Amino acid sequence: MQLKGKAHLFGNDVNTDDIIASKYKSSTTDMLEMSKYLMGNIDPDFVRRIAPGDFIVAGSNFGCGSSRETAPRVIKLAGLSAVLAKGFARIFFRNAINVGLPVVECDTGGIEAGDRLEVDLTAGLVRNLTKGTEGKVAPLPAVMLELLSDGGLSEHFKKHGTFHLQSIEKGK
Amino acid sequence: MGKTIAEKILGKHAGKPTAAGEIVMADVDFIMSVDGNRPLSIQVFREMGGKNLFDPRKFALVIDHAPSSPTPTVANTLKLVRQFARQQGCILYEAGEGSCHQLLPERGHVLPGDLVIGTDSHTCTYGALNVFSTGVGVSDAAAAMISGRLWFKVPETIRFVLKGRLPAGVYAKDLILHLIGSVTADGATYKAAEYVGEAISALSIDGRLTISNMAVEMGAKAGLMEADEKTLAWLKGRASRPFEPVFSDPDARFADVREYDVSKLTPQVALPHRVDNVVPVEAALGKPIQQANIVACTNSRLEDLEIAASILCGRRVHPGVRLYVVPASRPVQMEALRRGILQTLLEAGGIMGVPGCDACSGGSHFGVAADGDNVITTANRNFRGRVANPEAFIHLASPATVAASALEGKIADCRKYVR
Incomplete structure (x- = not known):
């Protein structure tokens, strides 16, 4: 970006x-x-x-x-x-x-x-x-980059219905 | 390697051991949201597609930022809060019940070892009860209202070891102002603060809440204390579920350990417009003041009102000073009424506000200062414009210093009134 x-x-x-x-x-x-x-x-x-x-x-x-x-x-x-x-x-x-x-x-x-x-x-x-x-x-933490690339937390929830953060799920 | 309180509480709620620096997804025990946010958390909850709260018993809405409903815009906002609470069956504290940061501890919603978030930066207050609690924005709150979870970066901890006992006329507020002046407004950013030592053990729960309340003013994410016998005694009759106090291990790793001897500390004042612009009262003596406020989630609990009343008893505030008094909650107000404290404050010339954020948050529209006014207040922030007028000058101090200054019409040393 x-x-x-x-x-x-x-x-x-x-x-x-x-x-x-x-x-x-x-x-x-x-x-x-x-x-x-x-x-x-x-x-x-x-x-x-x-x-x-x-x-x-x-x-x-x-x-x-x-x-x-x-x-x-x-x-x-x-x-x-x-x-x-x-x-x-x-x-x-x-x-x-x-x-x-x-x-x-x-x-x-x-x-x-x-x-x-x-x-x-x-x-x-x-x-x-x-x-x-x-x-x-x-550098931003991976979790923040994920949220930013979705356009923020509201957009992230609209898209996934709940938290769907791969960087955390993978235990990175 | 041992762990800190912060690492243990976040680890327990994430369901796995964690260490400082890790990012975890954790279950929250309680979520609090206030009427002072724009947009409201409940509006973002809807915008995100939220239909039902993950658990309505674990979510409280508190009307405290503008309890006197000063404008139609505010009245309509409060209406939304009430409608949401009715629809969802969650906990609602109405206007007049008090400040969120008094209500949550007082009603037993937050207990040792808990993980709590709230849409107010002073949510760190509950750290005094061994709760990892932190302020968040409305988006984070709304996400947790839907999912019951939130992601956290596990913070490093700065440990403050506070030795000795505070002298007469010197209080919890003076101690925390001194610490903030010493580490500065961003000295603990991204970190948790932990306060231990004889000086903390000697304080009442009211005094401890004052200290944890201001952890955010040094940038901290949480202001943690251990639970001791006083904590357990205070929680008796309030806690309605089991809890487990959490302690830092002796071999826990701290980012910094700072030791202070508090036995020679003097009353402290934070000068405008920065919370870390702290000087001993001697350096501010004689500065004329026009407004004195005994208010806010920092310092308007029973002990604070009692200390102020003991100084104002049988006296009248200086004719050039307006004294605003806003009890932290309705139970505090009622108890102060029973003990004659309110009568003393009113006889001294006090002007009463609605329990909550009156005369602290500019959005309350209560006790707005005039251009050029010097205000001395027991609140936690002296930012320019905090009391809705950027042309006023705000000074922070203890309830005793505020009461003594109200009597003299200038910043005064409370110690001459303290027996």
């Missing part, structure tokens, strides 16, 4: 309330409507700068805080293709895969705002087309 877009930079410890403030859930249940307020607490103009396919690029502990799956869902619905970070909070990481949003653990240190990036999930590479550099991606 190859993804292409430009980088939007964020710092360390971007939490789930930064990604989508919980106050919006009292006024709407429409995720697409909620996605207009992505990063609203920390960067109110962010949504207007996104082109389809772009990336969020962050530091460590991205997505810390709440277990609300709203966070990866609104990132995906806002048109972003993946989140690249030095590290992720574990619930967010699982939730992202479950909703079919690629999360890429890699060294994001050299990436600057606006850099054009290409992410090759199969080869496990991030290419910075602007800077002409290339970096490796921490």
